[in-house]
Amino acid sequence: xxxxxxxxxxxxxxxxxxxxxxxxxxxxxxxxxxxxxxxxxxxxxxxxxxxxxxxxxxxxxxxxxxxxxxxxxxxxxxxxxxxxxxxxxxxxxxxxxxxxxxxxxxxxxxxxxxxxxxxxxxxxxxxxxxxxxxxxxxxxxxxxxxxxxxxxxxxxxxxxxxx
Amino acid sequence: xxxxxxxxxxxxxxxxxxxxxxxxxxxxxxxxxxxxxxxxxxxxxxxxxxxxxxxxxxxxxxxxxxxxxxxxxxxxxxxxxxxxxxxxxxxxxxxxxxxxxxxxxxxxxxxxxxxxxxxxxxxxxxxxxxxxxxxxxxxxxxxxxxxxxxxxxxxxxxxxxxxxxxxxxxxxxxxxxxxxxxxxxxxxxxxxxxxxxxxxxxxxxxxxxxxxxxxxxxxxxxxxxxxxxxxxxxxxxxxxxxxxxxxxxxxxxxxxxxxxxxxxxxxxxxxxxxxx
Numbered sequence: 001x002x003x004x005x006x007x008x009x010x011x012x013x014x015x016x017x018x019x020x021x022x023x024x025x026x027x028x029x030x031x032x033x034x035x036x037x038x039x040x041x042x043x044x045x046x047x048x049x050x051x052x053x054x055x056x057x058x059x060x061x062x063x064x065x066x067x068x069x070x071x072x073x074x075x076x077x078x079x080x081x082x083x084x085x086x087x088x089x090x091x092x093x094x095x096x097x098x099x100x101x102x103x104x105x106x107x108x109x110x111x112x113x114x115x116x117x118x119x120x121x122x123x124x125x126x127x128x129x130x131x132x133x134x135x136x137x138x139x140x141x142x143x144x145x146x147x148x149x150x151x152x153x154x155x156x157x158x159x160x161x162x163x
Numbered sequence: 164x165x166x167x168x169x170x171x172x173x174x175x176x177x178x179x180x181x182x183x184x185x186x187x188x189x190x191x192x193x194x195x196x197x198x199x200x201x202x203x204x205x206x207x208x209x210x211x212x213x214x215x216x217x218x219x220x221x222x223x224x225x226x227x228x229x230x231x232x233x234x235x236x237x238x239x240x241x242x243x244x245x246x247x248x249x250x251x252x253x254x255x256x257x258x259x260x261x262x263x264x265x266x267x268x269x270x271x272x273x274x275x276x277x278x279x280x281x282x283x284x285x286x287x288x289x290x291x292x293x294x295x296x297x298x299x300x301x302x303x304x305x306x307x308x309x310x311x312x313x314x315x316x317x318x319x320x321x322x323x324x325x326x327x328x329x330x331x332x333x334x335x336x337x338x339x340x341x342x343x344x345x346x347x348x349x350x351x352x353x354x355x356x357x358x359x360x361x362x363x364x365x366x367x368x369x370x371x372x373x374x375x376x377x378x379x380x381x382x383x384x385x386x387x388x389x390x391x392x393x394x395x396x397x398x399x400x401x402x403x404x405x406x407x408x409x410x411x412x413x414x415x416x417x418x419x420x421x422x423x424x425x426x427x428x429x430x431x432x433x434x435x436x437x438x439x
Contacts, residue, residue: 112313
């Protein structure tokens with residue numbers, strides 16, 4: 001099946017991914033490091049090292065997913081990949097751990113985020129459920145269209161008439 | 164499920180994703196910008212007072228929680244243990260279920276009563292004559308962001324203690340020795356204490372009378388024989404306390420070497436406070 005006509009335009013989903021997974025976090029980290037130079041820059045450099053490639057991957061996957069119509073298996077696979085990459089992006093943003101250790105001057109404190117991450121995983125699962133339901137709801141449309149395309153392509157085959 | 168229902172599912176999914184995104188953004192900004200901060204007490208933040216009526220010492224201090232984050236801090240639990248550098252616990256403190264609303268600073272005044280009639284004298288007595296280091300083992304936990312994030316602080320803070328009677332030659336032998344008698348009387352004679360106790364009790368057996376009187380403090384020791392092997396040691400110490408009064412500490416103990424084994428038995432202990 002060929003890509004849809006919208007494939008050449010940047011999709012709203014791709015713009016959302018670009019804004020929320022790349023531009024805003026990068027701007028926030030830039031502002032934080034400039035506003036609070038006493039904070040250790042190494043940790044944020046490590047975050048940037050991981051989340052920028054993942055954010056770019058999210059933009060690419062979201063843009064690719066709209067090349068295929070709802071009900072297409074490739075769209076489903078790309079959408080599920082998008083959700084999974086989002087979870088990996090979040091883990092990178094949290095520093096690769098469910099416990100974040102920071103300090104107030106000489107005192108250290110720890111943030112235990114497992115409940116919070118559990119909520120995010122639940123939302124991610126809900127999104128995957130939606131994509132599966134979408135695929136199930138539209139898969140008949142795609143099958144019908146393939147049949148029509150197939151019949152249409154058959155109709156343009158020139159018939160060789162016997163003289 | 165038809166396509167119309169699918170639209171509703173999509174709306175819910177997008178809404179939940181937006182909520183999570185907003186939570187993440189505000190949570191991140193709060194943490195990294197130090198929107199939440201706790202001022203724990205330093206050595207100068209502790210004050211002492213004596214309640215002469217109730218016969219207790221009041222340890223006064225405070226800590227402040229600044230919550231400039233986007234969410235309330237709930238269920239702040241503070242567990243603190245003040246101990247000496249040799250591991251003895253002097254005070255335990257437990258505070259539970261404090262709340263600091265978002266956008267506010269809250270100061271918590273803490274008053275720790277220490278009942279002079281219930282304290283373990285052997286642990287507190289050396290503080291009269293020996294400088295030491297206090298360790299405050301601080302364990303704080305709290306919930307943040309609708310209890311989705313749990314915050315813990317586990318720190319050990321150290322404070323220097325300068326004893327009221329820390330500058331005299333008498334503290335080299337006499338007071339530690341008498342303190343050891345108290346310790347032995349309360350703990351019994353262990354294998355290590357046997358060696359030390361033996362020397363201390365032999366020393367105590369040679370004391371007749373002893374006194375130091377200055378403008379600030381006074382120490383009296385009197386020993387009377389009970390038998391050939393046993394003596395009665397009576398000790399009174401009076402020293403200024405908290406700038407407003409005088410603390411009197413005294414004890415009576417029977418010490419000796421019956422059957423060549425050291426023996427110490429605390430017969431009486433008293434503490435008192437007299438306001439100037």
